[in-house]
Structures are given as structure tokens and as C-alpha cells.
Amino acid sequence: MKTLLNMKKTKNENVNNNSIGVVETQYHTIAGQGDELSLESGEKLGPVTLAYETYGNLNADKSNAILVLHALSGDAHAAGLSLEDHSVGWWNDMIGPDKAFDTHRYFVICSNVIGGCKGSTGPSSINPATGKHYALDFPFITVADMVHAQRRLIDYFGIDKLLCVAGGSMGGMQALQWVSSYPEKVRSAVVIASTLKHSPQQIAFNEVVRQSIMADPSWYEGSYYEYGQPKKGLSVARMIGHITFMSDKSMEEKFSRRQKSDKFSFGFDPAFEVEKYLHYRGLNFAQRFDANSYLYITKAIDYFDMSGLNLIPLGKTVDTRFLIISFKSDWLYPSYQSQDIVRLLKKRHADATYCELNSTYGHDAFLVEINEQTTLIKHFLDKTFNGYMVAGKHGR
Amino acid sequence: MADEKIHLDHNIIYSIVEPESRVLDLGCGQGDLLYPLVRDKRIRAQGIELDDQAIQECVRKGLSVFQDDIEKSLREYPDDSFDYVILNQSMQEVRKVDCVIGDALRIGTKVIVGFPNFAYFKSRFALFFRGRSPVTKSLPYLWYDTPNVRFLSIKDFKDFCAEKNIRIVESYYLGEKSTVRLMPNLFALNAVFVLTKKK
Numbered sequence: 001m002k003t004l005l006n007m008k009k010t011k012n013e014n015v016n017n018n019s020i021g022v023v024e025t026q027y028h029t030i031a032g033q034g035d036e037l038s039l040e041s042g043e044k045l046g047p048v049t050l051a052y053e054t055y056g057n058l059n060a061d062k063s064n065a066i067l068v069l070h071a072l073s074g075d076a077h078a079a080g081l082s083l084e085d086h087s088v089g090w091w092n093d094m095i096g097p098d099k100a101f102d103t104h105r106y107f108v109i110c111s112n113v114i115g116g117c118k119g120s121t122g123p124s125s126i127n128p129a130t131g132k133h134y135a136l137d138f139p140f141i142t143v144a145d146m147v148h149a150q151r152r153l154i155d156y157f158g159i160d161k162l163l164c165v166a167g168g169s170m171g172g173m174q175a176l177q178w179v180s181s182y183p184e185k186v187r188s189a190v191v192i193a194s195t196l197k198h199s200p201q202q203i204a205f206n207e208v209v210r211q212s213i214m215a216d217p218s219w220y221e222g223s224y225y226e227y228g229q230p231k232k233g234l235s236v237a238r239m240i241g242h243i244t245f246m247s248d249k250s251m252e253e254k255f256s257r258r259q260k261s262d263k264f265s266f267g268f269d270p271a272f273e274v275e276k277y278l279h280y281r282g283l284n285f286a287q288r289f290d291a292n293s294y295l296y297i298t299k300a301i302d303y304f305d306m307s308g309l310n311l312i313p314l315g316k317t318v319d320t321r322f323l324i325i326s327f328k329s330d331w332l333y334p335s336y337q338s339q340d341i342v343r344l345l346k347k348r349h350a351d352a353t354y355c356e357l358n359s360t361y362g363h364d365a366f367l368v369e370i371n372e373q374t375t376l377i378k379h380f381l382d383k384t385f386n387g388y389m390v391a392g393k394h395g396r
Numbered sequence: 397m398a399d400e401k402i403h404l405d406h407n408i409i410y411s412i413v414e415p416e417s418r419v420l421d422l423g424c425g426q427g428d429l430l431y432p433l434v435r436d437k438r439i440r441a442q443g444i445e446l447d448d449q450a451i452q453e454c455v456r457k458g459l460s461v462f463q464d465d466i467e468k469s470l471r472e473y474p475d476d477s478f479d480y481v482i483l484n485q486s487m488q489e490v491r492k493v494d495c496v497i498g499d500a501l502r503i504g505t506k507v508i509v510g511f512p513n514f515a516y517f518k519s520r521f522a523l524f525f526r527g528r529s530p531v532t533k534s535l536p537y538l539w540y541d542t543p544n545v546r547f548l549s550i551k552d553f554k555d556f557c558a559e560k561n562i563r564i565v566e567s568y569y570l571g572e573k574s575t576v577r578l579m580p581n582l583f584a585l586n587a588v589f590v591l592t593k594k595k
Contacts, residue, residue: 321460339464342462342464343472346462346472346473347472347473347474349474349477351440351442351460352442352460352462353454353455353459353460353461353462354461354462354463354464355451355452355455355461355463356463357448358448372452375452375455375456376452376455379455379456379457379458380455382458383458
């Protein structure tokens with residue numbers, strides 16, 4: 001397996017030396033007949049394909065594996081360059097040689113969540129029972145179900161204990177879910193701009209998102225696969241998302257009130273730069289993300305609840321170390337939600353670090369604020385991996 | 397041993413803390429006090445600090461730290477969560493000192509408090525003869541630019557402990573270069589007390 005992993009990391013001139021280079025998404029199928037995933041809803045799902053990428057090399061005792069977990073619209077392509085669509089991974093600035101998740105030292109895995117549409121089994125996949133797209137026959141999935149599927153992938157690699165599970169937003173939820181479901185398998189968790197549970201405000205935004213998709217007449221109760229995506233509804237859904245990912249200040253900095261021309265157009269075509277941006281983002285998204293996946297995954301994160309005793313059951317302790325990060329300008333996952341995680345961890349005597357970073361980028365900060373996150377994550381991982389260097393220069 | 401360049405108070409606290417104990421340091425700064433303890437005595441350390449840069453520095457050192465305000469940070473901890481709760485050079489920056497000390501005694505078996513002595517003779521001199529707010533080695537700030545909100549003497553603190561039913565188990569008085577025995581309220585720049593609840 002190791003040679004296989006090495007083989008796909010061929011050098012490419014287009015990528016600077018500090019990048020992983022060209023990567024290719026791999027596929028692994030789990031949950032075959034008789035071994036289906038038992039979902040939280042009570043339904044069974046199988047077979048399930050998981051799309052994943054890996055970076056770096058797994059060491060001999062398999063103690064350097066990090067599972068990176070993506071957010072709502074993310075995918076397995078977290079780092080490096082994909083030749084398929086010439087895209088760079090969504091956390092490329094954080095994963096690579098000498099980066100926060102240093103691929104010289106660690107073996108990084110990222111897989112697309114089930115319910116998604118980027119290679120893992122989801123509503124747009126073909127239902128083997130009918131030979132057609134699942135559409136709304138796809139069972140409801142939860143964040144726990146996503147994690148149970150990832151666990152099978154980790155088993156496939158023969159990894160008994162992950163050095164770290166890490167992610168922002170929904171990725172942070174999965175990291176918390178890992179601790180809840182498999183505490184003995186997680187040495188540390190990095191939870192960024194995330195929450196123990198969605199507030200009514202967050203559920204409300206998601207409901208508007210879902211309704212805008214379902215209100216599009218070309219959604220056809222989810223059975224649109226022969227006709228193409230419900231583009232209008234999906235792009236409006238994504239526009240709402242993008243508003244919540246930014247901050248008032250970052251929008252002011254990015255667009256202000258700039259327009260195409262100096263004069264008002266007195267028409268409804270997008271003229272303000274912010275309007276054009278939202279339209280562009282919306283349409284772009286409608287071309288690359290399955291509408292039904294958006295419905296299923298938003299529902300999964302609305303159901304997510306790690307509050308109370310759900311994260312660490314009564315009478316149990318966890319050895320997992322935590323790094324919790326929030327951003328001052330994030331109003332979609334405000335700092336108080338990260339502080340709620342911290343409060344819960346304090347009550348349970350868990351080893352944790354919390355930092356609220358200054359950023360004007362709003363929720364997007366976890367993807368773009370690289371420097372401070374890198375310092376925090378790099379040293380946090382180093383401590384988890386190596387402990388203290390007693391014989392180092394400070395030692396006596 | 398702790399690094400020599402580190403303050404006298406750090407050395408004293410370093411020697412007080414037992415190996416492998418659970419320690420909470422309130423206002424841990426860049427972790428200069430906790431780091432040698434973790435490294436040499438394998439304590440389970442948790443810091444609480446508000447400053448952005450200091451937090452990053454703590455994480456660099458491999459320390460676990462919460463970015464939080466001391467006054468709001470203790471409520472969630474269950475009783476007897478720590479062997480030591482340290483308030484070194486941070487108590488004078490706290491408004492509700494009685495609440496913080498009360499909570500610290502609730503969550504920690506022992507509380508270590510270190511603070512600058514306002515009744516140090518040079519402070520008295522500045523106030524009495526020069527008629528100016530004192531600026532000393534332990535109180536180095538000008539009146540308009542100080543993080544300190546509480547100014548107290550060693551005697552003040554002892555009175556406080558007596559009134560609040562707090563037992564002082566150990567006391568250390570620090571001058572510029574060594575500990576002070578004679579008339580500490582006059583000659584000590586800093587004091588370090590180890591406190592417990594009165595049974």
C-alpha cells in the first residue's frame with residue numbers, strides 16, 4: 001500500500017516545492033451485503049463507496065495518521081493538485097510539507113462524507129436495488145453515520161489510533177463525533193469554528209436553504225437527475241450560505257458599494273459587486289454540488305447534538321487532547337459556541353486549549369487565516385506526537 | 397531547576413509544586429512558570445490567559461491554555477479539580493478578588509497567590525516624601541497605564557485571609573534578590589502565600 005501511496009505523488013512543475021504535488025482521489029467500498037452500515041435512523045445502507053485522498057506516509061507503527069474532516073460542501077480533495085479539474089485542495093495552505101499538517105511527518109487522510117456528492121455514496125449515487133439514482137430514497141444520515149463510515153476506512157488502513165481528527169465547521173462536528181463514538185481511537189481533536197449543536201438561528205438558515213432548493217419547480221421532489229439540477233433554487237441556497245460565511249466587515253472590504261458603472265442601472269440585473277459575487281458563487285455551486293446532498297447534509301448537521309453528556313458520557317473520562325479555535329468575526333458559528341465546548345471540557349477535566357483568533361473574514365476564516373492557525377496546530381500536534389523534549393536544550 | 401533568569405517568585409512556586417500534580421495557572425502569561433514544571437515535574441498543567449500573543453507562545457511551548465478572563469473562567473470547574481490553583485502576579489489585576497479566591501479554593505486543594513507589596517518602603521517613600529504614586533520593581537507601571545486595579549500590602553492580604561476564613565499554610569517574602577525575613581511588610585517587594593480552606 002505504501003508504494004501505491006508514493007506512486008501517486010509525482011512532481012509537477014506547476015506546483016511550488018512546498019506543495020504535495022499532484023494527487024488523485026481514491027475509492028474504497030465498504031458495507032457490502034450482510035455488513036451494511038446501521039444508520040442512526042434505523043435504516044441500513046450498503047454497499048458504500050468512500051472517496052478519499054492521502055498525503056504523506058504512514059509510519060511503521062501507524063501512529064502518525066491524521067484524519068482531516070471537511071465542511072458542508074467540501075470533499076476528499078483537501079490538498080495538492082488534482083489533474084482532473086486542475087483544482088487545488090480546499091485546505092492546501094494547511095496540509096503539505098512543513099505546513100500545519102506537515103506531510104513530512106504525518107500521514108493525512110481526508111474522505112468525502114457519506115451523503116455527499118464528491119465520490120462517496122449519497123443521494124446522487126445509483127441505488128443498486130433499483131438501478132436508478134437514490135434521490136429521496138436515500139436514507140437520512142447523521143454526523144455519527146458519517147463518522148462510522150470513516151471508521152471503516154481507518155480500519156482498512158489498519159490504523160488503530162488516530163494521532164488527530166481535525167476540521168472546521170461541519171468538520172469540527174465530525175471531530176467531536178469521533179471523540180464521542182470512538183474516544184479510544186483519537187489522541188487529539190482540532191475543532192475549528194464549530195459547535196456542540198446548532199442554534200435555532202443556524203437551523204433557520206439551513207431551513208431557508210432547503211426551502212429554496214425545494215421551491216424550485218425543477219427539483220421534482222428530488223428526482224431531477226434525468227433533467228439536470230434545480231439550478232435556481234440551489235444557487236439561491238448557496239447565496240444565503242455565502243452571506244453567512246462572510247462578515248459585515250469583510251463584505252465592506254471586499255465589495256463596499258461598488259457597482260459596474262457609476263450610475264444606477266434602474267434594473268434588477270446584478271449591478272453591485274456583491275450581487276455579482278453572489279450570483280457567480282451560486283451558479284458555480286449549482287454546477288458542482290448535488291442539490292439533494294445539500295438537503296441531506298444540512299439536515300444531518302441540524303440534528304447534531306453533542307451537548308450535555310453526549311460528548312463524554314457520565315462517569316467516563318477522555319484522554320483525547322483538544323484544540324478549539326474560534327474567530328471573532330464569525331457570526332455563523334460564534335465564539336460562544338466554541339466556548340460552550342470549552343466549558344463542557346472543563347467540567348470533564350479534559351486536556352484542552354482554546355484560542356479566539358482575530359480575523360475579519362467571518363466563518364470563512366478557518367479556510368483563509370493560515371498563519372496563526374498554523375502556529376497553533378503545528379505545535380499542538382507536535383506536543384501530541386512527541387510529548388515534551390526532556391533532553392532538549394531546555395532540559396537539565 | 398527552573399531557569400535562573402526567571403524571577404524569584406517563579407523559583408519559589410516551582411519548588412512548592414509537587415511532581416505530577418494537577419495545576420491551574422490563572423493569568424499564565426507566556427507559560428514561563430508552567431513550562432519548567434511540566435518539563436521537569438510532569439505536572440498536568442492548564443493555563444488561563446487573555447492575551448493573544450501569550451496564548452500563541454504557550455501553545456508553542458506545548459502548554460494547554462484557555463483564552464479567557466480569569467473572573468469568568470472558574471465557574472464550570474467541579475470542586476477539587478486541581479491540586480494547585482496559581483494566581484501569581486494576576487490577583488492585583490482582578491476586580492472581584494474575593495470571588496476569584498473563593499472559587500480557586502473551591503476547585504483547588506491549595507491556592508498559591510503571589511502579588512506585589514504596595515507597602516514596600518520605596519513605595520512609601522515615593523508617596524510620603526515625593527507625593528507621587530509609587531513606581532517600583534514590583535509595581536513598574538505609571539498610574540495611567542497600569543493593568544492593576546487592586547493595590548494591597550502584605551498586611552492587607554493577611555487581614556483578608558483572616559476575615560474570609562482562609563488558612564495561610566506557607567508564606568514567602570521576596571526582596572530584590574533574595575527572600576526577606578525582617579519586617580516583610582516594609583522590605584518585601586513581593587509576597588507568595590500558599591492558602592487552603594479552613595476546615
